[in-house]
Structure formats: structure tokens, C-alpha cells
Amino acid sequence: MIVRQGLVIGIPLLLASIIQVTLLSRLGLPGATPDLLVVTVVAVALAMGPVQGAFAGFLAGAIIDVSPPSDTVVGVNSIVYLAIGFVAGYIVDNRDRTVFGMIVIVGLSCAAASLGTAIVDSILGSPRVLWDSVPLITLSSALYGALLAPAVVPFMEWLTKKLAPEVLLEG
Amino acid sequence: MLSRRTRIALAVLVVASLTFVILDLRGGEGPLSSARSAVSAVTGLLQRGAATVFSPVTSAGDWWSTWRNQAGQIAELRAENRELERAVRESASDRARADALDELLRVATAGRYRVLPAEVIAVGPAQDYAWTVTIDAGSLDGIEREMTVINGQGLVGRVLKVNQTTSTVVLLVDASAAVGGRVATTEEIGIVAGTGRQDSLDFQLLDPLAELVIGDSLVTFGSRGGRPYAPGIPIGEVVDITGTAGQLTRVATVRPFVDVSQLSIVGVVVRPPREDPRDSVLPPREEQQGQDEQQGQDEQAGDEANDDDANDDANDDANNEDANDDANNEEANVDDGASTEANTP
Numbered sequence: 001m002i003v004r005q006g007l008v009i010g011i012p013l014l015l016a017s018i019i020q021v022t023l024l025s026r027l028g029l030p031g032a033t034p035d036l037l038v039v040t041v042v043a044v045a046l047a048m049g050p051v052q053g054a055f056a057g058f059l060a061g062a063i064i065d066v067s068p069p070s071d072t073v074v075g076v077n078s079i080v081y082l083a084i085g086f087v088a089g090y091i092v093d094n095r096d097r098t099v100f101g102m103i104v105i106v107g108l109s110c111a112a113a114s115l116g117t118a119i120v121d122s123i124l125g126s127p128r129v130l131w132d133s134v135p136l137i138t139l140s141s142a143l144y145g146a147l148l149a150p151a152v153v154p155f156m157e158w159l160t161k162k163l164a165p166e167v168l169l170e171g
Numbered sequence: 172m173l174s175r176r177t178r179i180a181l182a183v184l185v186v187a188s189l190t191f192v193i194l195d196l197r198g199g200e201g202p203l204s205s206a207r208s209a210v211s212a213v214t215g216l217l218q219r220g221a222a223t224v225f226s227p228v229t230s231a232g233d234w235w236s237t238w239r240n241q242a243g244q245i246a247e248l249r250a251e252n253r254e255l256e257r258a259v260r261e262s263a264s265d266r267a268r269a270d271a272l273d274e275l276l277r278v279a280t281a282g283r284y285r286v287l288p289a290e291v292i293a294v295g296p297a298q299d300y301a302w303t304v305t306i307d308a309g310s311l312d313g314i315e316r317e318m319t320v321i322n323g324q325g326l327v328g329r330v331l332k333v334n335q336t337t338s339t340v341v342l343l344v345d346a347s348a349a350v351g352g353r354v355a356t357t358e359e360i361g362i363v364a365g366t367g368r369q370d371s372l373d374f375q376l377l378d379p380l381a382e383l384v385i386g387d388s389l390v391t392f393g394s395r396g397g398r399p400y401a402p403g404i405p406i407g408e409v410v411d412i413t414g415t416a417g418q419l420t421r422v423a424t425v426r427p428f429v430d431v432s433q434l435s436i437v438g439v440v441v442r443p444p445r446e447d448p449r450d451s452v453l454p455p456r457e458e459q460q461g462q463d464e465q466q467g468q469d470e471q472a473g474d475e476a477n478d479d480d481a482n483d484d485a486n487d488d489a490n491n492e493d494a495n496d497d498a499n500n501e502e503a504n505v506d507d508g509a510s511t512e513a514n515t516p
Binding site for chain 1: 295300301337367
């Protein structure tokens, strides 16, 4: 049961991370890279709940931190995404389960992810964070996340219903 | 059982037929042949008219099977079309790859670097603020940490981590990257550091009194043993200078030659050159290039003129021989042939 839930969460995250670094970040879009990974984490949280969301966030951060070409401190993204996954799963209630509500939650989560990573990186003494480009990165990340949400969130719900129906939150 | 009228009619027709047979077998001109030619003239005309009317239908060939197979044929043609479009697209991308490899080869040859070509397969997300990429060559291909990475435009970065089949490269524009740079014209040295922005690097001269002008090109100074940075690799061009000569914090902004948003083919310097290639790898400056081309054309023109003279001389000789050796035609022909061959460049 646990293993199957892990796979239902883990495999989409792995695919998302690969798509993110090989395709999305090479598109050369202005501002941030569309954060498919965060969108997937939030989708898991919305479909399964806060605990699974937190687990997904941890896993997603670990994947992006250890897989090339990352040179960030391992664990930074794990902490940030874990918090986002938990909060997204916790605050959502049935009244938010509309397309608009979903888009807002995902957009805010993406903004929180970029901002959170920048803050934690700065606290840890990374010389890289460019604070004057943080606003643009944060806003564009929220926008791209909002655009990805209507595709990813229903897909994750469908996947949960098919493969791990015991944890599906009723919408 | 048959009615009387029917029997009579049948009998008339049979008799008539037999009569025709007999008449025709008898041969020669007779009433039958003239009747036949009259009838065939009329039917012939009718046939021609009908053929004209029906030609749009009949000229389509096997129209029944065509009509039935149209869907199949369309699908076939579409598939063929897709295949051709794919081929065209691929040839364009193949050409771009070949150009990139050519450029890389030019730089590697000019600087005598031994490079291992690789392709960028993944790029770190922008929100990490780290300019790192993954390339598709690793320890199995002979890549080691701290090797220099270049492309056809100049310095890309250095190898940060190595896996078996992939490596992580930190680009020069990353805020954590720094490389010793040398001004190509004045030989002054300083530190080039990444800023985290893709189109600017900071350059700080070690000698604050040194002369530096906008437009100066920088090349790598080179590290001990060529790692992490091999010597003589073009870095970028000075586009802005803040502070005046003598000021302690005199920093120049350098635009890198390499466009990091367009990285595809790169080369890892697996062995640096034995000698510093100095400025030989830098792309020729534009006015110099123009002069060179002009000169080259002049030389070529001169060569051609000389060649023409030589040809004329040779032909004259051959003609003279022809005139002299009229008696021995064969030999003259052989000579002629030989001299023609010799003249052909």
C-alpha cells in the first residue's frame, strides 16, 4: 500500500524533474523556469492530502538537488518544497476545489517556492542569489505555474483515483 | 408452345443472319460491304463524340479502384510528406550541429587544445540562480573534474562534477566562477568573475594603473597544468569601465563571447596545449579581417594572371611544335596532348 503510494507519487515527480531540466529550462523563457516539479507536488497535496504532499515535496527537492546539473546545497529545495506540499494539502478545503481555486493555490505555491529557495540559499551564504531579479523570477514562476496547473492537477487526481484510490480526497 | 408470330420472327432473323454470313463469305464488293461502311461511318462518329464527352472520367485511368483507394492513397501521401518534412528539418538541425562542430574544431586547432566534443543535455532551473548544465560525456569518456569547457566562440566554463556518462559544468557566468584573464593587446592580467547574469562578467585588473579601453578582448591566462582553465581561450570583450585609472576599485564589464542561452555543442579540453597559444585563438577583428580578405583577393588575382601567362607560353610552344613536325603527325598529336594535360591546372 505504502509502496504503491510512493510509486504513484515518485514516478511522476521523476518524470517532472527530467522534463524540467531537459525541456522547460532550455526553452529560454523570460524569468524563471516553469516549475513543473512544484506544480506536481501541489497536485499530489491536492489529490491526497498534507502528509503525502509533504512527502512529495521532500522527494521532489531531493531529486532536483542531487540530480545533475544542480550545484545547490542538497536539501534546500527539499525543505522548501516539503513546507509547500504540506501547507497546500492542509489549507485546501472543498470550497477551493474549483479550477480557479486550484490555479491560485498552484501559482502562490510556485511563487513561494522561488522566494523560499532564494531566502534559504541566502541564509546559507550562497553568493549566487541576485536579489534584484528575485521579483521577476517569483512573479514569472507563479504565472508559469498557474498555466501548468489545469493540466497537471487533474492528471494527478486521475492517477490517484486509478492507482491509489484509498488516499484520494473526495472533491 | 411458342406463338406463331414468334416462330416466324425467329425464322426471319436466322435466315437473315445466315444470308449475311453467306454474302460475306462470298467476298468481294457487294451490298453488304457498302452497308457496313455506311453504318460504321455513323457509329464511328458517335463513338468519337461519346469518347470526347466521357474523357474526363475515363482519362482518370482505373477510376473505380482509384475511387475506392483514395483514402488509402491520401494516407500514403501524407505519410510520405511527413517523412520528407522530417528529413528537411533534420538536415537543417544537422547542418547547425555541423557548423557548431566546425567552429569548435577551428578554436581547438588554433589553440592546439585536445578537445572531446559533448552536447548539453540539461540546464539548471533559473530559480536556483546557479548557471550549471549537464553534458553527455562522463568519466567513461575520459572527463575529469576541473577540466576546461569551450565551444566555437570561446570559454564556456569548467567541469564541476563527473558521473560515469554525464558531467556537470559550471558556466563562466555563474556567480561562483572566477578565471584569470589577460588583455589581448596590452598583456595586462586580472580576474574575470561571473555575476550570475548571462551577458556580463566583471573584470578587475591587478594593476590599477594599467591601460584598458572599451573593445579590448580578454583571453584566459591559464592555470597551472591547464586546470581548471587552459590558456589562450577567448573570454569576452570589454563593454564598460567604471572608475578611472589609479582607482582601487576599477572594474570593467565584459560581455562574454559565448551565448550561454544558446549552448548545444561544447568541447572539453582533455589536454591543454604545450605552449600558451597567446592571442591566436581570438576571432580576427573586423577591420583586420576586411584587409586580409582584400589582400587575399589581390594575391589570387595576381596568381591567376601569372597562370594565364604560363598557359599562353605553353600553347605557343605547342603550336610551334605542330608547325615544325607536320611530317610526323602522330608524334605532334602526342606532344600536343601531353602539353594540354600539363596546362590543365
